[in-house]
Each structure stands twice: as C-alpha cells, then as structure tokens.
Amino acid sequence: MTRPNTYRSGPDERGHFGIYGGRFVAETLMPLILEVEKAYREARADPAFEGAIREQLKQYVGRPNPLYYAERLTEKLGGAKIYFKREELNHTGAHKINNCIGQILLARRMGKKRIIAETGAGQHGVATATVCALFDMPCVIYMGETDIARQQPNVFRMKLLGAEVVPVTSGARTLKDAMNEALRDWVTNVADTYYLIGTAAGPHPYPAMVRDFQSVIGDEVRVQMQELEGRLPDSLVACVGGGSNAIGLFHPFLDDPSVQMVAVEAAGHGIEKGPLAHAASITGGRPGVLHGNRTYLLQDEDGQILEGHSISAGLDYPGVGPEHSWLHDIGRVEYVSATDQETLDAFQLCARTEGIIPALESAHALAEIVKRAPKLPKDHLMVLCLSGRGDKDIFSVAQHLGVKL
Amino acid sequence: MSALNDKAVDNGRIARRFAALKAEGRAGLVTFITAGDPDLETCRAVLHGLPAAGADLIELGLPFSDPMADGPAIQAASLRALHAGTTARKTLDLVRGFRATDADTPVILMGYYNPIHAYGVDRFLADAIEAGVDGLIVVDLPPEEDEELCIPALKAGVNFIRLATPTTDDKRLPTVLQNTSGFVYYVSIAGITGAASADNAAVGAAVERLKRHTDLPVAVGFGIKTPEQAADVARVADAAVVGSAIVTRLAGGLDAQGKARPGLAEDVLGFVRELAGGVRGARV
Numbered sequence: 290m291t292r293p294n295t296y297r298s299g300p301d302e303r304g305h306f307g308i309y310g311g312r313f314v315a316e317t318l319m320p321l322i323l324e325v326e327k328a329y330r331e332a333r334a335d336p337a338f339e340g341a342i343r344e345q346l347k348q349y350v351g352r353p354n355p356l357y358y359a360e361r362l363t364e365k366l367g368g369a370k371i372y373f374k375r376e377e378l379n380h381t382g383a384h385k386i387n388n389c390i391g392q393i394l395l396a397r398r399m400g401k402k403r404i405i406a407e408t409g410a411g412q413h414g415v416a417t418a419t420v421c422a423l424f425d426m427p428c429v430i431y432m433g434e435t436d437i438a439r440q441q442p443n444v445f446r447m448k449l450l451g452a453e454v455v456p457v458t459s460g461a462r463t464l465k466d467a468m469n470e471a472l473r474d475w476v477t478n479v480a481d482t483y484y485l486i487g488t489a490a491g492p493h494p495y496p497a498m499v500r501d502f503q504s505v506i507g508d509e510v511r512v513q514m515q516e517l518e519g520r521l522p523d524s525l526v527a528c529v530g531g532g533s534n535a536i537g538l539f540h541p542f543l544d545d546p547s548v549q550m551v552a553v554e555a556a557g558h559g560i561e562k563g564p565l566a567h568a569a570s571i572t573g574g575r576p577g578v579l580h581g582n583r584t585y586l587l588q589d590e591d592g593q594i595l596e597g598h599s600i601s602a603g604l605d606y607p608g609v610g611p612e613h614s615w616l617h618d619i620g621r622v623e624y625v626s627a628t629d630q631e632t633l634d635a636f637q638l639c640a641r642t643e644g645i646i647p648a649l650e651s652a653h654a655l656a657e658i659v660k661r662a663p664k665l666p667k668d669h670l671m672v673l674c675l676s677g678r679g680d681k682d683i684f685s686v687a688q689h690l691g692v693k694l
Numbered sequence: 695m696s697a698l699n700d701k702a703v704d705n706g707r708i709a710r711r712f713a714a715l716k717a718e719g720r721a722g723l724v725t726f727i728t729a730g731d732p733d734l735e736t737c738r739a740v741l742h743g744l745p746a747a748g749a750d751l752i753e754l755g756l757p758f759s760d761p762m763a764d765g766p767a768i769q770a771a772s773l774r775a776l777h778a779g780t781t782a783r784k785t786l787d788l789v790r791g792f793r794a795t796d797a798d799t800p801v802i803l804m805g806y807y808n809p810i811h812a813y814g815v816d817r818f819l820a821d822a823i824e825a826g827v828d829g830l831i832v833v834d835l836p837p838e839e840d841e842e843l844c845i846p847a848l849k850a851g852v853n854f855i856r857l858a859t860p861t862t863d864d865k866r867l868p869t870v871l872q873n874t875s876g877f878v879y880y881v882s883i884a885g886i887t888g889a890a891s892a893d894n895a896a897v898g899a900a901v902e903r904l905k906r907h908t909d910l911p912v913a914v915g916f917g918i919k920t921p922e923q924a925a926d927v928a929r930v931a932d933a934a935v936v937g938s939a940i941v942t943r944l945a946g947g948l949d950a951q952g953k954a955r956p957g958l959a960e961d962v963l964g965f966v967r968e969l970a971g972g973v974r975g976a977r978v
Contacts, residue, residue: 303838311838311839312836312838312839313807313834313835313836313839314834314836315762315763315833315834315836315857315859316836316856316857316858316859316861316862316870316881317763317857317859317860317861317881317884317885318861319836319837319838319861319862319866320861320862320863320866321861459766459769460759460760465760466760468762469760469761469762472762472763473762473763473765473886476763476884476885476886477884477885477886477889478884479861479884480884577808577811577812578807578808578811578834579760579808580760580762581834583811586808588808588812590812591781591782591783591809591812591813592758592782592808592809592810592811592812592813593758593759593776593808593809594759594760594808
C-alpha cells in the first residue's frame with residue numbers, strides 16, 4: 290500500500306476514507322444528509338460558528354481540561370511516563386459533550402426544531418439531553434432496553450434534563466438497535482428533526498464532523514505537552530467503540546511520524562471465543578455496510594450483523610468509525626484489544642492508585658497501558674485519553690465483583 | 695455520476711408485465727413477503743400461490759438483521775426468517791423453485807446491501823440471474839453509491855429499481871431516475887414501512903410529477919393496508935405495492951411458538967385475492 294502525503298486530508302468529497310465511509314442511506318434521508326453536509330461546510334467557513342463553539346467549550350464544558358501526570362501509576366508500572374487527558378472532568382463527565390456542542394449549534398443554524406439521538410452507555414444521551422436543555426430544544430433519546438437496565442443512573446439523568454428516553458425493544462436491545470430506531474424516527478420526521486449522532490460513524494459527513502468536533506482533545510494535548518515537556522508525546526492510547534474519543538486524540542497527530550497511536554477495542558470474554566463474545570470490530574470483524582457507512586463490522590458469513598459483547602455498554606457496538614478502518618488498513622494506528630477481566634483490573638488499579646474512577650470504556654485503554662508501559666523507557670511520554678468518569682459504571686462493576694449495593 | 699451506456703438487456707419480464715397490464719387497462723398489484731418467513735416451507739407455499747391469487751409482480755424480501763427503514767411488521771418478519779435459517783443463498787433457491795413453476799411473473803429482491811456485499815456483488819448478480827431474479831431494490835443504496843451495485847447490476851442485465859420519496863424534489867429527481875430501470879417505486883410517505891397512509895390527492899400529484907420525468911411505470915407503496923386503499927392507488931399509479939399488511943396477516947397465522955398454523959398460506963393468499971380484487975376493480 291502506498292503511503293499518503295498526509296493522513297489528515299480525508300474524507301474525499303463523497304465521504305470516503307480509502308474504501309471506507311460513504312453515504313449508505315435510504316433515499317428519504319439522502320436530501321437531508323446532503324443538507325447537513327452543506328450546512329456543515331458553510332459553518333466551518335464561518336468564524337462566528339467556530340467562535341461560538343470555543344466559547345461554549347470554555348464557559349460551559351470547562352475546557353481546556355488538564356493533561357495530568359499520573360505519577361503514582363507511572364511509578365507502579367515502572368516504565369513510560371503516563372499522562373491522562375482528563376476528558377472525564379468535562380461537564381457531564383465524558384468527551385461526548387465536545388461533539389454535542391458542535392452539532393447542536395449546527396442544528397440551530399439549520400433551523401431544526403427537534404433533536405434525536407441514540408445512546409449506549411448513556412453518556413452521549415446525557416450530553417445530548419444537556420445541550421438540548423441549554424438551548425431549549427425538545428430531545429428524544431433512543432436507548433436499548435438492555436442498556437436501560439444496566440445504566441439506570443444515566444437514564445434518570447436524561448429525564449431530569451428534560452429528555453424523553455424511548456426504550457428500544459428490537460434486536461438485542463443495545464446500541465445498534467437504538468441507532469436503527471433513531472434512523473426510523475429521522476426518516477419519519479425529516480422536515481424538522483436533526484439526528485445528533487454520538488460517534489465518528491454513520492453516513493458522511495458525520496464521521497468527519499464528529500472527528501472535527503472531538504479534535505479539540507488532541508489539539509489541547511499538543512499544546513499542553515509542549516508546555517509540560519517541551520516536545521510531542523511518544524504514544525497515544527485510547528479506547529474504541531465507534532471511536533470518537535480516539536479519533537479526536539489521534540487526528541491532530543496523524544502527520545507526526547514520531548507519535549505512535551494505539552486504539553483499544555473491547556475483547557469481552559476474549560476474541561478467540563468467537564464474534565458473539567466480544568465487540569472488537571477491527572480485530573475480530575471484516576468490512577461491510579451498516580448505518581450509512583462501509584467499515585469493519587461484526588457479522589456472520591451471510592452478512593447478518595452480530596451482537597457484540599462487552600462489559601462496557603459504550604463499546605458494545607458491532608461497527609467502528611470508517612476513518613479507523615482506514616487507519617488500520619494503512620497501518621498508521623495499531624488496533625489491539627482488552628478483555629472484560631483486564632478492564633476490571635485496570636479500573637480498580639486506577640481507582641486505588643490515582644483516586645480516579647474511570648469509565649469502563651476508558652479502562653480498556655488503561656488495560657493496554659498496564660501491558661505496555663512497563664516495557665518502555667522512563668522518558669517515553671504516553672498519553673491516555675481518560676474519556677469518561679466511572680460513576681455510571683459502579684453498579685455493573687459491583688455486580689461483576691460479586692458485591693451487592 | 696454518469697449515464698450508463700453499456701447496459702445489458704434484461705430478460706424483459708418486468709417490461710412485458712407492465713405492457714400486458716397496460717393492454718388490460720388496469721394497474722398491477724405488487725406483493726411483498728419476506729423470504730423464509732415464517733419458515734422456508736410455508737414461504738414457498740405462499741410464494742407459489744401468489745400469481746394465482748392475483749399478484750402481478752412479486753417483491754421478495756432478502757432478510758437482514760438490521761432493517762432500519764422498516765416498521766415493526768417487516769422487522770419481525772425478517773427476524774422470523776433469520777431464525778428459520780434463511781440466508782441469501784436460500785432466498786435465491788426460493789426464487790429458482792418459483793421460476794420452475796412460473797416463467798412470467800417478475801420477482802424483485804428487496805433488502806439491504808450488507809448481505810449482498812458479504813455474498814460478493816458479482817457472484818450474487820450471476821446467481822440471481824441464474825435463479826430467475828428480475829430486479830433489485832436495495833434500500834440503503836442511494837444514487838450516490840451507484841458504483842457499488844446499481845451499475846454492476848445494470849451491466850449484468852438485472853433491473854435496479856429505485857425508490858423515489860416525498861423528499862426527492864424536482865432538482866434531485868433526475869439523479870434518482872438516471873440509472874433506474876424496470877419501474878420506479880414511489881414511497882408515498884416520509885417514514886418506515888407499514889406506517890401511516892398518504893392521502894390520495896398527494897399520491898396522484900406525486901405520480902404525475904414522476905411521470906413528467908420518466909417513461910417508466912410508477913408503482914406506489916408504503917402504508918397501503920386494505921383492498922380499498924389499494925384500489926385508490928391503482929386509479930392513479932401503474933401498480934400498488936402492499937407489504938406490511940400481507941406480512942401482518944401472515945404473522946396472525948402463527949401459533950404462540952411462532953410456528954405456522956395449518957391454513958396460514960391459504961389465509962394469506964385469500965387476503966392477496968382481496969387486494970387483487972381491489973386493484974382490478976379500481977378503474978372499472
């Protein structure tokens with residue numbers, strides 16, 4: 290495969306990252322997808338739009354959040370110098386809000402009157418409900434019944450914020466089914482509704498747009514690392530479900546050849562146990578077409594989509610953002626995986642060592658750091674995207690540890 | 695997107711059927727069932743009985759795990775079919791078996807792209823032609839993705855029937871119609887299958903609008919549930935498509951375990967006969 294001059298120019302005008310991406314949607318939605326694309330292109334060219342986002346991120350979200358030197362964890366692992374990018378300190382407790390601020394400002398610009406979204410763990414649902422409250426827009430969140438059962442605190446948060454949470458009972462009742470249901474709503478309410486997709490996946494322009502809104506993560510890391518260490522980081526580690534926090538951290542560094550990037554998928558009970566036991570689309574899937582884009586998917590021989598498994602509801606999605614599929618194929622980013630057990634261990638280690646309870650999603654990335662850092666020299670600067678806080682997960686973790694709350 | 699110059703000649707079954715309907719001075723009835731719903735045997739009985747019950751064209755759903763443009767009735771049908779072990783290959787087997795008994799009724803496969811993508815586009819097209827498939831409707835392949843399957847299908851001689859919708863405005867319509875063949879399927883409402891019905895005047899106006907842009911026959915579907923509604927559509931369009939209502943009738947013939955009760959196929963075909971009566975009597 291030939292090496293491109295830059296890794297940062299994608300997608301092309303038809304939304305392709307190499308062979309991935311595209312616009313695989315029903316005709317009813319196609320005119321709307323084109324409208325979103327045009328509106329986003331115009332908004333990006335408008336300094337007032339950029340200014341409004343920057344203002345909200347500063348005053349409402351609380352950015353920039355710290356690039357924190359995790360000294361005790363560094364000592365404990367005895368190798369690389371570990372920094373946490375503290376996305377969990379954002380308002381609403383995860384990176385998801387970065388994207389929601391950008392998209393709701395776009396929806397308002399487009400004159401849309403109603404917001405819909407899908408959610409898995411509930412973090413994107415909470416972030417969406419939050420910005421809808423802030424901008425006084427009606428909000429409907431689709432969430433699988435299975436996820437509703439395991440993420441009660443977030444369901445209540447969304448309701449407190451004034452959102453309507455619609456339980457989805459089709460399929461395995463998790464994130465992919467919630468996305469199907471959101472698409473069904475959108476196709477029915479095309480005129481006034483904006484679909485606020487939560488990850489860097491879906492039809493063009495969503496993968497590129499969500500990446501752009503999340504790139505504030507990597508942009509800040511670049512500046513902060515320069516201030517702290519006077520140079521670029523050596524490696525970046527992030528978890529990947531759909532992949533929005535990872536692409537947001539990675540994208541600003543893709544053309545810095547000295548920066549290594551590692552994305553961690555959810556291996557669930559173990560990749561070797563077969564496609565129903567994990568949610569690692571790249572490590573354990575193959576390319577296909579779902580939810581508007583071509584990308585790596587968990588699917589059977591007949592092209593039927595499989596229900597992935599992960600301890601983390603936020604990674605429990607059978608696909609991944611198309612830019613990740615491309616970055617994997619060209620070898621710019623390394624894709625690895627962490628099991629439920631490795632994740633639980635890292636979750637507890639982080640809580641006890643650093644006094645930070647991480648989201649189970651982010652704990653997958655921590656599990657990789659635990660494996661990787663000890664083998665690296667002490668001057669190796671490693672950045673972990675601590676994408677979310679773990680308060681929402683204490684009930685599931687307690688259950689896995691056999692503790693009754 | 696460019697116009698296709700080297701389109702292969704298809705078997706002509708769809709064109710012949712619409713020509714015959716025109717000669718009879720009536721609209722056609724297009725019936726949708728999902729392949730392998732509720733099981734292959736029962737589906738075969740329904741499929742083989744459709745022409746005699748009055749179906750002029752047959753849409754056979756290629757089941758998919760994530761039918762995001764479909765309402766609850768067809769979602770459930772798709773899941774029943776998958777649980778019964780239906781695959782793309784078995785769907786083509788159903789068509790092949792049907793073709794052995796009926797050489798004239800067009801069969802159109804309707805579904806989503808991923809099962810075809812997984813099968814391999816070229817292999818799928820070759821096998822579909824061999825089985826006797828006349829056309830494809832693939833919901834998640836808009837004109838923007840024509841190179842994926844539409845153009846290969848047209849080159850191979852398989853019709854690619856496009857959906858036009860209320861959101862497809864006059865500016866976009868030529869894009870949608872450019873590589874469409876066989877007929878145009880007008881989705882009469884912005885929504886999912888089996889939802890609300892459009893009003894007659896709006897459907898009539900939409901068909902007129904389409905006719906200004908194309909000489910292809912126009913079939914209208916989504917939300918047609920009764921023989922009366924089918925008759926209303928038959929007065930203004932070249933064909934009426936009924937899907938969710940037939941699938942719902944079929945689901946009514948299942949026992950608590952989801953197995954077909956005796957007489958299910960006859961009951962479904964009886965309903966098709968009523969729909970055909972509506973369509974055939976519409977312009978009298």
